[in-house]
Amino acid sequence: MKLEGKVALVTGSSQGIGQGIVLGLAQAGANVVINYRSHPEGAEDTLAKVEAIGGNCHIAQCPKSHGYTVQADLGSVDEVRQLIAESINHFGKLDILVNNAGIEKHAPFWDVTEADYDAVMNVNLKGVFFATQAFVQHLIETKRTGKIINISSVHEELPFPNFTAYCASKGGMKMLARNLAVELGALGITINNVAPGAIETPINTKLLNDPEKLGALLKNIPLGRLGQPQDVASLVAFLASDDADYITGSTFFVDGGLLWNYQEQ
Template identity: 75%
Template sequence: MGKLDNQIALVTGSSQGIGQEIAIRLASEGASVVIDYRSHPEGAEETRKQVEAAGAQCHLAKDHAPEGYVVQADLGDVTQVRNLVAESIKHFGKLDILVNNAGMERRAPFWEVTEADYDMVLNVNLKGAFFAAQALVQHLLETKRPGKIINISSVHEELPFPNFASYCLSKGGIKMMTRDLAVELGEYGITINNVAPGAIETPINTNLLNNPTELNALLGNIPLKRLGKPKDIASLVLFLASPDADYITGTTIFADGGLLWNYHEQ
């Protein structure tokens, strides 16, 4: 028996990296998982296979094993976001957990940021998360059930990051959204929390991992002297999604090896 038996979780942006690891981790504790992707169908299919393999380990009776279900949606488009949640509910009959993981960034000095790039980052990172949460909450209120919302934020909800102003704005917005909705949704038994990663070994950091000078400079800012791994984030998401965290809401948990309190620009 797992901590999330009979729970249905939607993990946005789960075709690779942190999202993929989260989906697998939730399945390993009994949850069936909706796997969302925008442009990597092969990655989403790999996630589905690993989700079902992890679920089979959790439930040796295969007919009761957690299922993976793949849906394509661009989190920057509110219509697609709403369709994603509706399709998840249609397929499984309900939805209990939302993990707002999908995110993106664009690098540019503030004075060179284009409107198109600004809109792209804010639409995916903040607007998409907002309306995915809204669609889940509407479902939970209609069915009179509690639920969990977990946002994958960033140390940059607190920490300035020169040349990534729009990204920092989006994560600062997620921080306040979490605090506000914790107050508004608490009476309905719906919790909302953030996990804020620091530097994690994922495809988005490929260039960094291949640049020893930049990598060593970053490691000098991390007291634990290593980058995080997707499993470090997935374990926290599992905790927040489980009954162990029923009395936690409106909170950000930082998983950054101490980076936030030790960071300085070179």
């Protein structure tokens, strides 16, 4: 149990990759905060799966269950700060922050609206910035080290036509991690990005039900399959552990080789 006694917050963890990360961290022994914006039933499903994993709680303040759900919109700085505060209040501390919540909007560049641009940037970059800031402030106040793991995307490197705001947000996340690796290193706080490619999640249901589009995508993936949430979760659990204490400022691609073999259809 490499994360025994640790407390982790995973934003946007009511389904998909976020849910997989929560379960992976819980499996490694961590107590977990499950964040959702608008689907409490998904958060409750994640919580039930965490409770099914079992394990003991190693923090005096926390209840028997080592999972806890908190509603917050990552596009609102006030709600982000409240999310961090409530997580700390419930478990007594935070050791690991996984910035997973993210959205995308499809439109040709010339048709992108200000509202859609703001929605993407607020969740994908501003929310990450201020969640990380509040987490770091907590670590400084309690004189402890910690781990920050951002769930980025292959599109922090790979162009993705008709998703320019999304790509810009992930490119910003890349530089955020690099800059903070330098700025936070003296505090013993590490920060890294995990960049998934095509992962099989509920958000990709339409793609999964379109054999032609799915086939074209699989031709771009040297390993010949879509990734699974646990493919991402296992790397996150490693980066959150003491085994990764000397790793910071890096991006790790979980994409089956997609990045180096992609051709726009």
